[in-house]
Amino acid sequence: MKKGIIIILYSIGLLAVLSLILISTYEPKNFTVEIGKTQQEIVKLTELSQNYQNFIQDSAINSAYNSRFYEGDEFEINFVLDFEKRVNEYPKFYKDFTIFEYSLYMDYIFEFEEDNRVKIIGLPDQILDTQFYLDSDDVIYSDGDIYIRDYILINSSIMEFKFYPYFEIYSDYGLNNPQNDEENN
Amino acid sequence: MRNKGSVGSMIEIYFGVMIIMFLFISSIYFANQSQANSTADVVAINSGFECYNNLNNILKTDKIFDTKTSLYLGESDNDLDNLNIINNYLENINLDFKLIISENCDSFEESCEYDDLSVSSVHGDISNKIKTVSCSGAISKKICEEDCTKFLHMEIYE
Numbered sequence: 001m002k003k004g005i006i007i008i009l010y011s012i013g014l015l016a017v018l019s020l021i022l023i024s025t026y027e028p029k030n031f032t033v034e035i036g037k038t039q040q041e042i043v044k045l046t047e048l049s050q051n052y053q054n055f056i057q058d059s060a061i062n063s064a065y066n067s068r069f070y071e072g073d074e075f076e077i078n079f080v081l082d083f084e085k086r087v088n089e090y091p092k093f094y095k096d097f098t099i100f101e102y103s104l105y106m107d108y109i110f111e112f113e114e115d116n117r118v119k120i121i122g123l124p125d126q127i128l129d130t131q132f133y134l135d136s137d138d139v140i141y142s143d144g145d146i147y148i149r150d151y152i153l154i155n156s157s158i159m160e161f162k163f164y165p166y167f168e169i170y171s172d173y174g175l176n177n178p179q180n181d182e183e184n185n
Numbered sequence: 186m187r188n189k190g191s192v193g194s195m196i197e198i199y200f201g202v203m204i205i206m207f208l209f210i211s212s213i214y215f216a217n218q219s220q221a222n223s224t225a226d227v228v229a230i231n232s233g234f235e236c237y238n239n240l241n242n243i244l245k246t247d248k249i250f251d252t253k254t255s256l257y258l259g260e261s262d263n264d265l266d267n268l269n270i271i272n273n274y275l276e277n278i279n280l281d282f283k284l285i286i287s288e289n290c291d292s293f294e295e296s297c298e299y300d301d302l303s304v305s306s307v308h309g310d311i312s313n314k315i316k317t318v319s320c321s322g323a324i325s326k327k328i329c330e331e332d333c334t335k336f337l338h339m340e341i342y343e
Contacts, residue, residue, distance in 0.1 A: 007201025014208055022215070029223040036230040047237030048293055051322040054245055055334075058255050058325040065327065089334040090323055091293045 038158060045161045052090060057167040059086040060122060064171035071174035075118065076110050083122075106165070118173045123166045124151055235280075236320040240339045244322050249274045258286070258337065260327040268306035281309030285338040290321060297321040297336060314342040 063083040070078045084106070107125035112118050152163040243254055249271055250257040261267055264286040271284060284306050287299035296319055319340040326333050 005197055007198060008204065011201050011204035011208065015204070018208065018212065030226070031223065032226045032228055034228050034230050036232055040230050040232045043232045043234045043237060047234075047241055047320070050241050051237075051244070054241070054255055055323045055325055058253075058259060059333075061256065062259065062325050062327045062333075086325055086329075086333045089332070091290050091297070 041158055045159070049161070049163045052163070053165055053167075055090060056087055056122070056165045057169070059083055060120065060167050060169050061171070062086065064118075064120065064169060064173075068172060069174075072112070075173045076108070079120065080108060112173070116172055116174055117170055119168070119170050121166075121168045124164055231318050233318045233320055236282075236318045236339050236341050239278075239280075239282075240320050240322050240337065243271060243275075243339075244324070244337065255322075255324050256327070259324045259335070264304040265306065268304060272306050272308045275308060278308070281311050281314060281342045283307045283311060283340045283342070285340070287336050287338065288332060290323070290336045293321060297338060299336070299338065303338075309342075311342040316340050317343045 060083055063079050063086060066082050067075050067078040087106075106122050109121040109123075110118055111121075152165070243249070244258075245253060245255065247253050250267075254271070258264075258267055268284045268286060285299060285303050286305075287297070287303035289299065290297035319338060321336050321338045324335050324337055326335060
């Protein structure tokens with residue numbers, strides 16, 4: 001084939017391609033922009049945190065109720081076991097939510113008062129780690145010690161949110177003592 | 186004859202080169218003149234604040250059952266009656282929604298899935314309306330052996 005014909009064919013092909021591009025961009029393109037994604041994430045995280053805080057307080061009240069027939073150390077042991085069992089049932093949200101397994105150690109302060117009432121304060125606390133936690137991503141290495149973080153870190157696709165659950169309740173204890181009753185539980 | 190072919194070939198090359206030059210120059214010209222036209226639909230995502238806020242307020246208030254709703258629901262087994270009481274208390278709210286109590290929810294990551302056997306109560310008229318947003322909250326049962334949690338869900342229809 002002659003060189004001139006090749007060049008003409010090439011130029012016609014090029015013209016066709018450019019025409020297609022021109023035609024395809026002539027018509028206005030329509031697209032959709034979604035706004036408020038960040039707001040949606042913030043609302044969901046904060047409201048779920050509120051729900052969790054409410055849930056953790058209710059769980060503490062119910063655990064105290066279920067431990068009402070125990071006294072002293074037995075009350076404390078039963079309360080903690082029952083409470084952690086309940087809270088571990090809370091559904092996970094986002095990829096990082098396993099409360100007592102890895103993410104959080106809940107510390108408790110028990111103050112037994114003379115009128116057979118106990119004040120229970122639950123708050124997150126760091127613990128010195130054991131081998132049990134070594135596979136967790138939540139391990140914190142500091143000065144040769146190994147700690148588990150004291151907050152729940154919630155990750156969404158666009159942000160991180162640290163949540164520190166806390167509760168304080170009063171409950172009667174030792175209801176096997178005839179002097180106590182359930183009214184103030 | 187040979188000279189004729191050479192002249193014809195030269196003319197073809199000349200035309201080809203001219204066309205390419207024309208394309209080159211015109212593409213530069215139109216590139217300067219070009220204007221991209223587009224239209225955009227801006228859609229605001231429903232944040233779900235209305236749903237979550239209402240649900241948390243329901244769970245935390247002590248106005249409906251004279252004790253905190255979440256504690257009462259965790260103690261009572263009459264889920265349907267309780268949902269109807271909540272709906273009656275909220276009768277003045279200008280919102281069409283459905284309240285559901287279920288026993289299962291594996292994850293809050295997306296949204297809870299609950300079966301058709303879950304107890305539900307409708308507020309307003311949701312027929313011919315679509316569900317725009319839904320939200321869920323956990324409730325601690327007072328007395329339990331295995332499953333110590335149940336869930337209150339709200340679905341808002343518009």
